Amino acid sequence: MTAPLITNGLINQLQNICGNANVFFDVESLHHYGHDETEKLLYPPDVVVKPTSTKEISQILKYCNENLIPVTPRGAGTGLSGGAIPQNGGVVISTEKLNTILEIDERNLQVTTEPGVITEVLQNAVKEKGLFYPPDPSSRGSCFIGGNISENSGGPKAVKYGVVKDYVLNLEVVLPSGEIIWTGANVLKNSTGYNLTQLIVGSEGTLGIVTKIVLKLIPLPKYDLLMLAPFASLEKASEAVSAIFRAGFTPSAMELVEIDALQIVSKMVDSYVVPIDESIAAHLIVEVDGNNLDVLMSEMEAIAELLNQYEAGEVFFADDAQQKTELWKLRRRTAEAVKLAGYTIEEDTVVPRAELPALIKGVKALGRQHNFHAVCYGHAGDGNLHIRIKKEGIPNSYGNEEMNRILRALFKLVKSLGGTISGEHGIGLIQKDFMHIVFDEANLNIMRSIKKVFDPNNILNPGKIFDL
Amino acid sequence: MTAPLITNGLINQLQNICGNANVFFDVESLHHYGHDETEKLLYPPDVVVKPTSTKEISQILKYCNENLIPVTPRGAGTGLSGGAIPQNGGVVISTEKLNTILEIDERNLQVTTEPGVITEVLQNAVKEKGLFYPPDPSSRGSCFIGGNISENSGGPKAVKYGVVKDYVLNLEVVLPSGEIIWTGANVLKNSTGYNLTQLIVGSEGTLGIVTKIVLKLIPLPKYDLLMLAPFASLEKASEAVSAIFRAGFTPSAMELVEIDALQIVSKMVDSYVVPIDESIAAHLIVEVDGNNLDVLMSEMEAIAELLNQYEAGEVFFADDAQQKTELWKLRRRTAEAVKLAGYTIEEDTVVPRAELPALIKGVKALGRQHNFHAVCYGHAGDGNLHIRIKKEGIPNSYGNEEMNRILRALFKLVKSLGGTISGEHGIGLIQKDFMHIVFDEANLNIMRSIKKVFDPNNILNPGKIFDL
Numbered sequence: 001m002t003a004p005l006i007t008n009g010l011i012n013q014l015q016n017i018c019g020n021a022n023v024f025f026d027v028e029s030l031h032h033y034g035h036d037e038t039e040k041l042l043y044p045p046d047v048v049v050k051p052t053s054t055k056e057i058s059q060i061l062k063y064c065n066e067n068l069i070p071v072t073p074r075g076a077g078t079g080l081s082g083g084a085i086p087q088n089g090g091v092v093i094s095t096e097k098l099n100t101i102l103e104i105d106e107r108n109l110q111v112t113t114e115p116g117v118i119t120e121v122l123q124n125a126v127k128e129k130g131l132f133y134p135p136d137p138s139s140r141g142s143c144f145i146g147g148n149i150s151e152n153s154g155g156p157k158a159v160k161y162g163v164v165k166d167y168v169l170n171l172e173v174v175l176p177s178g179e180i181i182w183t184g185a186n187v188l189k190n191s192t193g194y195n196l197t198q199l200i201v202g203s204e205g206t207l208g209i210v211t212k213i214v215l216k217l218i219p220l221p222k223y224d225l226l227m228l229a230p231f232a233s234l235e236k237a238s239e240a241v242s243a244i245f246r247a248g249f250t251p252s253a254m255e256l257v258e259i260d261a262l263q264i265v266s267k268m269v270d271s272y273v274v275p276i277d278e279s280i281a282a283h284l285i286v287e288v289d290g291n292n293l294d295v296l297m298s299e300m301e302a303i304a305e306l307l308n309q310y311e312a313g314e315v316f317f318a319d320d321a322q323q324k325t326e327l328w329k330l331r332r333r334t335a336e337a338v339k340l341a342g343y344t345i346e347e348d349t350v351v352p353r354a355e356l357p358a359l360i361k362g363v364k365a366l367g368r369q370h371n372f373h374a375v376c377y378g379h380a381g382d383g384n385l386h387i388r389i390k391k392e393g394i395p396n397s398y399g400n401e402e403m404n405r406i407l408r409a410l411f412k413l414v415k416s417l418g419g420t421i422s423g424e425h426g427i428g429l430i431q432k433d434f435m436h437i438v439f440d441e442a443n444l445n446i447m448r449s450i451k452k453v454f455d456p457n458n459i460l461n462p463g464k465i466f467d468l
Numbered sequence: 469m470t471a472p473l474i475t476n477g478l479i480n481q482l483q484n485i486c487g488n489a490n491v492f493f494d495v496e497s498l499h500h501y502g503h504d505e506t507e508k509l510l511y512p513p514d515v516v517v518k519p520t521s522t523k524e525i526s527q528i529l530k531y532c533n534e535n536l537i538p539v540t541p542r543g544a545g546t547g548l549s550g551g552a553i554p555q556n557g558g559v560v561i562s563t564e565k566l567n568t569i570l571e572i573d574e575r576n577l578q579v580t581t582e583p584g585v586i587t588e589v590l591q592n593a594v595k596e597k598g599l600f601y602p603p604d605p606s607s608r609g610s611c612f613i614g615g616n617i618s619e620n621s622g623g624p625k626a627v628k629y630g631v632v633k634d635y636v637l638n639l640e641v642v643l644p645s646g647e648i649i650w651t652g653a654n655v656l657k658n659s660t661g662y663n664l665t666q667l668i669v670g671s672e673g674t675l676g677i678v679t680k681i682v683l684k685l686i687p688l689p690k691y692d693l694l695m696l697a698p699f700a701s702l703e704k705a706s707e708a709v710s711a712i713f714r715a716g717f718t719p720s721a722m723e724l725v726e727i728d729a730l731q732i733v734s735k736m737v738d739s740y741v742v743p744i745d746e747s748i749a750a751h752l753i754v755e756v757d758g759n760n761l762d763v764l765m766s767e768m769e770a771i772a773e774l775l776n777q778y779e780a781g782e783v784f785f786a787d788d789a790q791q792k793t794e795l796w797k798l799r800r801r802t803a804e805a806v807k808l809a810g811y812t813i814e815e816d817t818v819v820p821r822a823e824l825p826a827l828i829k830g831v832k833a834l835g836r837q838h839n840f841h842a843v844c845y846g847h848a849g850d851g852n853l854h855i856r857i858k859k860e861g862i863p864n865s866y867g868n869e870e871m872n873r874i875l876r877a878l879f880k881l882v883k884s885l886g887g888t889i890s891g892e893h894g895i896g897l898i899q900k901d902f903m904h905i906v907f908d909e910a911n912l913n914i915m916r917s918i919k920k921v922f923d924p925n926n927i928l929n930p931g932k933i934f935d936l
Contacts, residue, residue: 107822109713130716152659163657165666166634179910185888187818188850189631191620191670192888192895192906193933194915198633198666202659219716245577248598248687248759291716292763350655354575382656383576420653420660427660438660442647447662449921453914465661 010069014049014091017059022097024048033074033092037139038082038430039344040395045072045086052097054172054180054211061209061460062178064091070462071176073205075115075147078139080335080346081428082398083151083204088462095146098211101125109217110169110186115146115210132220134161137424138332149210152202154424156253156287156331159381161218163424165201172212173200176455186214199450204426205461207454224252224289225300226324230280230313234258234364234376237282238356240310241380244286245353249303253287254381255331256356261375261388265330265337273326280313284380285331334377335386343375343388344395345403347410351419353383362413363387370406384423398430411437427465435466478537482517482559485527490565492516501542501560505607506550506898507812508863513540513554520565522640522648522679529677529928530646532559538930539644541673543583543615546607548803548814549896550866551619551672556930561677563614569593570680577685578637578654583614583678600688602629605892606800617678620670622892624721624755624799627849629686631892633669640680641668644923654682667918672894673929675922692720692757693768694792698748698781702726702832702844705750706824708778709848712754713821717771721755722849723799724824729843729856733798733805741794748781752848753799802845803854811843811856812863813871815878819887821851830881831855838874852891866898879905895933903934 014023024030025047034044051057064071070090077084086092099116106129113122119140123133136155137143143153149171154163170184183196190197200207231237234256241254259280266272274283284307288299304315318324335346351359360376363385367374371391378386387410389397397403411421411434420438421431435444448468451458458468482491492498493515502512519525532539538558545552554560567584574597581590587608591601604623605611611621617639622631638652651664658665668675699705702724709722727748734740742751752775756767772783786792803814819827828844831853835842839859846854855878857865865871879889879902888906889899903912916936919926926936 105820106714107710108820110820152657152663154657158657162634165663166630175910181908181910181914183911185818185906186820186886187852187888187891188821189622189626189818189847189852189891190888191816191890191892193903193911194918195620195633195666195670196911196914198663202663207662219713219718242575245687246574250687292760295760295763348659350653350657352573352576352578352654353656379657384655384657418654420655420658422659423655423657424659435661438653440649442643442649443651443661443664446649446664446921450662450918453917453921 011047013063014047014060018049018051018056022050022052033094034086036077036079036082036084038080038085038428039398041082041085041398043085043087045092046089048092048094050094050097054174057093057174057209057211058178058180060093061174061176065176065178065457065459068457068459071459072461073209075144075150076118076142078143079147079151079426079428080348081422081426082430083426083428083464085429087429093209095144102212104129110214111217112212112214113145115144115149115213117145119143119145119148126217127220130220131217133167133215133217135164135167138335145213146210149201149213150203150205151426152424154379154382154384156255156379159254159379160250160252165198167215168197168201168213169216170214171197171200171210173208173210175208176457176460188216202426204428204464206451206464221289222291223293223296224287225296226285226287226318226327227300227304228274228316228327229284229286229307230275231282231284232279232311232313234282234360235357236311237284238360238380240284240307240312241356242354243306243310244303247306249299251286251303251381252289253285255285255378256282256380257285257331257334257377258282258375261334261338261377262330264341265334268337268340269329269333271326271330273323274330275316285327338375338388343390345389345397347387347407348422348425349387349414349419350382350384350423351414351417353381355417355419356380356383356385358417359385359414363410366406366409372406382423383419404433407434408437429464432464432466479515481531482515482528486517486519486524490518490520501562502554504545504547504550504552506548506553506896507866509550509553509866511553511555513560514557516560516562518562518565522642525561525642525677525679526646526648528561529642529644533644533646533925533927536925536927538927540929541677543612543618544586544610546611547615547619547896548816548893549890550898551894551896551932553897555897563612566679572597578682579685580680580682581613583612583617583681585613587611587613587616594685595688598688599685601635601683601685603632603635606803613681614678617669617681618671618673619894620892622847622850622852624723624847627722627847628718628720633666635683636665636669636681637684638682639665639668639678641676641678643676644925644928656684670894672896672932674919674932689757690759691761691764692755693764694753694755694786694795695768695772696742696784696795697752697754697775698743699750699752700747700779700781702750702828703825704779705752706828706848708752708775708780709824710822711774711778712771713849715774717767719754719849720757721753723753723846724750724848725753725799725802725845726750726843729802729806729845730798732809733802736805736808737797737801739794739798741791742798743784753795806843806856811858813857813865815855815875816890816893817855817882817887818850818852818891819882819885821849823885823887824848824851824853826885827853827882831878834874834877840874850891851887872901875902876905897932900932900934
């Protein structure tokens with residue numbers, strides 16, 4: 001593709017479509033929309049537009065497609081793989097003004113929403129009706145549901161309830177041509193043609209822009225119980241994780257947090273509810289939920305007993321809502337805290353659950369070999385381990401040859417354990433160079449060809465997931 | 469595509485690849501592989517081959533692709549949309565000799581299997597390890613897991629546990645070119661590139677041939693309870709269905725069977741466990757499962773109370789394993805029984821759950837208007853209604869203009885209710901002409917283009933889902 005022409009004509013066109021008040025090209029805006037939460041990257045766009053309807057997005061895409069202008073769709077900018085970074089300049093389309101929950105269908109347990117609604121706002125709105133939308137990325141207080149669709153996000157509840165893809169029934173999508181389609185139907189089962197819905201979920205804004213979302217809801221469980229178990233060894237902790245599932249339990253959360261990360265986040269949020277001392281290497285956070293409190297209590301006891309067999313220290317049960325909130329706050333703010341402490345590079349590896357001990361061991365060995373610090377935390381029940389890396393003088397992996405060598409070794413290890421690069425953050429900008437480690441050229445060719453089906457001119461989020 | 473050349477060269481080639489004993493072109497074989505369970509259709513292929521390895525399938529596809537010979541992949545031939553019918557002749561590849569369960573991974577709660585394993589055999593094998601693979605199409609005693617992948621099958625348990633797509637982690641697929649890919653990784657969460665796994669699931673053998681399957685398993689619930697509730701009105705029964713979910717219950721099965729169907733199947737299997745009299749229009753079958761019997765008992769009571777509010781007659785609780793087996797046998801053999809009774813045409817409509825009463829009402833009105841008999845049954849909890857149609861002198865919908873007019877009216881109704889054509893049977897051969905009722909041309913163009921990405925020569929199951 002030749003370099004895009006960002007001209008006054010483009011600005012005028014965007015202003016005609018969306019109104020002057022929704023088009024931005026001041027330095028501050030361009031800086032703000034030039035980064036997300038990924039590493040320390042900054043690539044300002046040429047112009048930012050905040051459409052207020054599907055029709056406006058359609059008109060913008062049609063114009064940009066005809067004029068070969070790159071467009072980067074953006075939710076709340078909380079992404080961790082650079083999916084919303086406009087590294088080629090061009091237009092950023094922010095969905096922040098498409099922020100209405102359109103319908104909570106209590107008859108069918110479904111919600112229809114625009115993409116710019118904050119995930120937690122959506123969760124709370126359906127909760128008021130006794131309904132539950134489980135996927136809860138750590139950033140749920142600020143991320144948009146549209147971004148969650150793009151990255152196929154997960155979160156702690158995924159281990160029992162599944163990820164975003166398991167709740168998406170139907171999507172309104174604007175194609176790069178400006179055409180508007182619905183991908184499916186508002187039904188729980190669907191064998192009608194290729195599953196375009198699932199193709200769009202997790203496609204990171206490279207195939208179309210999602211403008212309406214129909215999600216499945218489930219009844220809200222009445223109770224949850226939470227406990228925290230300290231371990232003297234990271235590997236023992238991760239062995240215990242896999243034992244719990246083998247014993248037939250399905251906790252509603254099963255998180256692992258390494259002690260270094262807990263130390264950092266405890267200090268940042270000034271909370272010391274979690275025991276931290278030299279004998280502890282990591283904590284497991286275990287939650288169960290359901291409608292019968294007695295059943296949950298006996299489940300919790302049985303799980304605690306099992307954890308003891310894996311050399312857990314004294315288990316701490318969260319007694320009330322306040323303690324639970326405190327514990328979850330610590331867990332949810334871990335990424336932010338360790339990033340502020342210099343662990344700017346985050347990986348989102350995922351392996352079969354029982355391979356977690358091997359992965360953790362391998363990460364630590366790589367750290368010693370290549371002289372970097374790593375702290376690990378994440379959704380251990382899913383085998384999804386976030387690895388935060390601090391290496392003196394190297395704030396970004398993207399564009400750094402030394403860091404890339406290290407990550408190649410990491411992903412080769414992950415692949416050898418039956419895992420893959422990303423469990424819930426996406427590939428985006430920063431991990432595309434590693435796709436060939438987990439996929440054959442035949443897979444990548446299919447993906448590239450699918451991209452061309454949707455976006456023959458490569459205007460929509462170009463340079464993400466793979467290069468064409 | 470020009471007419472294929474079926475020559476001795478082809479036969480020789482197949483014999484070279486698979487051995488003489490695995491290539492069939494006798495009349496009986498061609499007849500057997502010329503139909504599945506769909507209507508009364510018969511289109512014999514030119515030759516049937518039964519490969520014993522992925523490599524053989526790769527060699528066959530490569531040859532057929534180079535020589536533009538149509539290939540129809542086939543599981544157990546239990547399909548209901550004609551997906552395995554070789555209406556263009558050519559080669560049928562039967563997966564019946566790829567029938568090994570390769571590994572039950574108890575550490576990670578996964579199973580890896582070949583496609584020609586009977587679904588119930590797979591379920592029983594993992595059950596022995598205390599594990600559960602829930603999707604259970606009515607034909608599970610004879611259908612293959614590979615066919616289930618192709619059609620994204622469901623079954624009674626889907627209402628609580630989801631359909632096939634919710635359990636597929638990774639697939640080995642032979643592309644029409646002969647290339648062999650794995651679509652994903654053996655992990656519970658995956659945001660690494662486009663979701664090729666979900667694109668293959670439900671693609672009805674038009675994009676590639678699945679040769680290995682990795683499925684997620686869950687712990688086997690310890691108990692289940694089953695009850696049967698008679699209703700004087702079909703619409704009241706279907707209103708009750710939606711009320712149960714609104715009240716916060718998630719049964720592990722929620723089936724509706726119209727009395728005419730029950731009458732026919734009871735007679736066929738010579739079982740009269742289900743009350744049949746003139747005051748009854750339909751029965752609901754409700755199952756709950758879990759690990760705590762007391763909890764299940766009180767759930768069952770609460771559901772029975774709710775059913776009473778919707779004018780259920782006397783509820784029958786299945787007391788023991790034998791009664792449960794008897795009830796399920798009746799339900800599972802309904803399709804076969806009503807087909808034998810002349811209801812040869814089956815539709816697989818799906819609507820949002822609360823629209824079931826409107827759909828049933830509409831079906832009955834269409835029957836009066838167009839002079840056909842319809843019996844309804846199916847997975848009411850999912851809004852997935854099977855409609856079996858008997859019309860004097862018209863055994864097939866495929867190729868019958870009068871029946872097509874009726875089905876167009878039916879699918880327009882379904883679409884107007886927010887539903888779609890197929891919940892779990894697929895589009896196959898017989899429903900492709902109705903795709904434009906539920907999809908815009910833009911959707912269909914995308915699907916056709918995706919087909920061309922995988923199969924540029926249109927050799928693999930051509931003429932299924934849509935025409936190119």
